[in-house]
Amino acid sequence: MTSGTDSSRRSVDALDARLIELLEAEPRIGVLECARRLGVARGTVQARLDKLVSRGVVRDFGPRVDPAALGYPVTAFVTLELRQAVGHQPMAQRLARIPEVLEAHTVTGAGDMLCRIVARTNAELQDVIDRVLASEGVLRATTVIALAEQIPHRTLPLVKEAASG
Amino acid sequence: MTSGTDSSRRSVDALDARLIELLEAEPRIGVLECARRLGVARGTVQARLDKLVSRGVVRDFGPRVDPAALGYPVTAFVTLELRQAVGHQPMAQRLARIPEVLEAHTVTGAGDMLCRIVARTNAELQDVIDRVLASEGVLRATTVIALAEQIPHRTLPLVKEAASG
DNA sequence: CTTACACTGGTCGATATGACCAGTGGAACG
DNA sequence: CGTTCCACTGGTCATATCGACCAGTGTAAG
Numbered sequence: 001m002t003s004g005t006d007s008s009r010r011s012v013d014a015l016d017a018r019l020i021e022l023l024e025a026e027p028r029i030g031v032l033e034c035a036r037r038l039g040v041a042r043g044t045v046q047a048r049l050d051k052l053v054s055r056g057v058v059r060d061f062g063p064r065v066d067p068a069a070l071g072y073p074v075t076a077f078v079t080l081e082l083r084q085a086v087g088h089q090p091m092a093q094r095l096a097r098i099p100e101v102l103e104a105h106t107v108t109g110a111g112d113m114l115c116r117i118v119a120r121t122n123a124e125l126q127d128v129i130d131r132v133l134a135s136e137g138v139l140r141a142t143t144v145i146a147l148a149e150q151i152p153h154r155t156l157p158l159v160k161e162a163a164s165g
Numbered sequence: 166m167t168s169g170t171d172s173s174r175r176s177v178d179a180l181d182a183r184l185i186e187l188l189e190a191e192p193r194i195g196v197l198e199c200a201r202r203l204g205v206a207r208g209t210v211q212a213r214l215d216k217l218v219s220r221g222v223v224r225d226f227g228p229r230v231d232p233a234a235l236g237y238p239v240t241a242f243v244t245l246e247l248r249q250a251v252g253h254q255p256m257a258q259r260l261a262r263i264p265e266v267l268e269a270h271t272v273t274g275a276g277d278m279l280c281r282i283v284a285r286t287n288a289e290l291q292d293v294i295d296r297v298l299a300s301e302g303v304l305r306a307t308t309v310i311a312l313a314e315q316i317p318h319r320t321l322p323l324v325k326e327a328a329s330g
Numbered sequence: 331c332t333t334a335c336a337c338t339g340g341t342c343g344a345t346a347t348g349a350c351c352a353g354t355g356g357a358a359c360g
Numbered sequence: 361c362g363t364t365c366c367a368c369t370g371g372t373c374a375t376a377t378c379g380a381c382c383a384g385t386g387t388a389a390g
Binding site: 011012020023024027028052055056057058059060061062063064065066067068069070071072075077088089091092095096098099100101102103104105106107108109111113114115116118143144145146147148149150151152153154155157158159160161162 | 176177185188189192193217220221222223224225226227228229230231232233234235236237240242253254256257260261263264265266267268269270271272273274276278279280281283309310311312313314315316317318319320322323324325326327
């Protein structure tokens with residue numbers, strides 16, 4: 001009773017999307033309950049999940065930690081200009097040693113790297129930025145503080161889009 | 166046999182941190198196995214976990230989806246300048262309708278909003294940005310493309326820092 | 331037509347879960 | 361100094377899920 005899904009061409013199909021959506025909404029329900037709610041056999045859900053994970057679409061099911069609840073309510077995005085001589089790799093390694101640096105990308109444009117940084121207070125944010133600036137090769141740091149999270153990190157709409165489009 | 170942990174003052178203590186670390190590394194192991202590895206009773210792990218969740222430190226255990234594996238390998242950060250007249254809230258709602266917008270913050274500085282956007286190709290990125298620009302109230306969009314993810318989104322070092330510091 | 335594959339629907343034993351409980355030690359407080 | 365509160369212990373319990381199997385069947389592609 002194939003429902004016409006073809007998981008070989010598109011990376012996710014409608015069933016995959018519904019499965020991810022379901023897990024996103026209620027992560028604790030388990031395979032059996034998923035199967036019931038999606039109206040398919042349990043083995044099918046199991047196979048789908050395994051494939052999603054092995055294909056890398058679903059990275060993991062680790063705990064999502066909220067920095068604010070941890071005591072780090074200040075978020076900032078810092079753009080770094082680097083001296084040409086210093087490579088991105090060693091720079092990234094130095095940044096990685098600073099726990100408050102949650103994320104870093106190399107980017108196009110005037111800046112060379114874009115980092116997401118958190119801190120306990122604005123004052124401590126300054127400390128963190130100073131620590132970043134202390135790294136060799138950083139010429140300049142431009143900081144914007146995130147005032148509010150208008151859209152929290154999400155992927156669900158994208159999953160649905162990928163399944164249907 | 167209290168191990169001297171005081172979870173009332175600091176938001177997380179050493180045991181919490183080890184628990185989160187363990188779950189981050191191997192999300193599938195379950196409460197019992199956690200208890201064994203941490204060398205505490207199972208009930209303790211259960212209580213800690215419940216509290217971490219209820220306190221909001223751990224948001225959830227939902228699947229972490231990788232946009233790249235979904236077919237959206239292009240990431241960009243877009244800074245929006247808005248017309249003063251248009252509020253941030255309605256703007257965020259319009260942005261939320263675009264699946265490729267994964268995240269949006271209001272920020273300080275020249276721009277008003279900073280968004281994380283993904284796309285299948287650079288060409289499609291242009292389409293997405295056009296869709297963003299089509300929203301009423303957007304005066305200007307400045308885009309930087311993420312070339313490489315030097316530090317993937319992480320919170321573990323922060324958790325350890327919060328537990329010790 | 332034949333092959334390949336996905337899904338079905340059933341069973342199996344092993345294991346984890348979440349709920350209890352009484353007891354104990356430490357820390358804070360009066 | 362005694363009391364109270366709280367976290368942790370270590371034990372049991374019934375229930376539910378897990379992950380593994382299996383043969384059978386439909387669709388789709390070659």
